[in-house]
Amino acid sequence: METKFTETYPNVSEEGRETDCEKVVNLLDLIIDGEASSDEQTFFKAHIEDCVTCFESHQKQRLMKSLVSGHLKRVLVPASLASSIKAKIQQTA
Numbered sequence: 475m476e477t478k479f480t481e482t483y484p485n486v487s488e489e490g491r492e493t494d495c496e497k498v499v500n501l502l503d504l505i506i507d508g509e510a511s512s513d514e515q516t517f518f519k520a521h522i523e524d525c526v527t528c529f530e531s532h533q534k535q536r537l538m539k540s541l542v543s544g545h546l547k548r549v550l551v552p553a554s555l556a557s558s559i560k561a562k563i564q565q566t567a
């Protein structure tokens with residue numbers, strides 16, 4: 475079986491040439507943070523309507539961002555649960 479490393483890094487291109495996908499990848503953070511200009515937003519929206527790859531990475535990025543910023547507290551284990559796990563471990567040890 476031949477392993478194609480190029481498939482792992484689809485966005486690497488020749489120096490000085492930036493594809494639309496690369497532009498979108500670079501814009502992702504600005505878009506999600508709401509810091510992109512209206513030109514950048516227009517370009518971004520037009521591109522993800524045509525490009526499934528960038529659309530999906532936008533979805534993932536947005537999900538990650540919301541996990542990190544807004545919903546992190548829900549992910550944290552409650553102190554009561556943590557101490558009951560500790561107690562179980564001590565009982566069996």
Ligand SMILES: [Zn+2]
Pocket residue numbers: 494495498521525526527528529
């Ligand atoms: Zn794209």
